[in-house]
Amino acid sequence: GAGVSQTPSNKVTEKGKYVELRCDPISGHTALYWYRQSLGQGPEFLIYFQGTGAADDSGLPNDRFFAVRPEGSVSTLKIQRTERGDSAVYLCASSLRGAMINEQFFGPGTRLTVL
């Protein structure tokens, strides 16, 4: 596809369950980002991958959140023991790192609801 894709588009789960959210970046983009957007707020940074490694995970709120990108393309955000406060839209973005250019392009998001 031409853009960033995310699956599922919606996820409803119960408190305490484990969830996985998937992101497919734009083909050839080396950098991948996860953000979280709560109602009425701007997106907030969670984690950034350059290639396969997490270059900056300073935005992950606690150790229940984890993300991987094993082959440097698709990424999975994993949330353990979900809490109602984790309910939000989780956005993925990718960019083609080049000399002085780092325009990020966003996917449609996964709306996570924790009951």
Add this chain to the structure above:
Amino acid sequence: GIQVEQSPPDLILQEGANSTLRCNFSDSVNNLQWFHQNPWGQLINLFYIPSGTKQNGRLSATTVATERYSLLYISSSQTTDSGVYFCAVEPKGGSEKLVFGKGTKLTVNP
């Protein structure tokens, strides 16, 4: 960390009117982007504009990096321009993450 402030928070226009949205940031940046979030939640790239002026149809943007602000101009507004406009910056000296403002919610009435 860097602060990003957008104004006004809410804006209501009649179709055909012009508007200016402002983004102030508290520190030096490598990158600044403007996005339009449509009613379905999709963030649409409007401008990548760390400095200077760009135009795209009825929209234009200017960033004055030395004075730490950026402006987004919308001319001859249409109902399809409604949504939330976000400014996001990549702080200089940090990782490549974007820091977003809280957005300007624009409503264009017919």
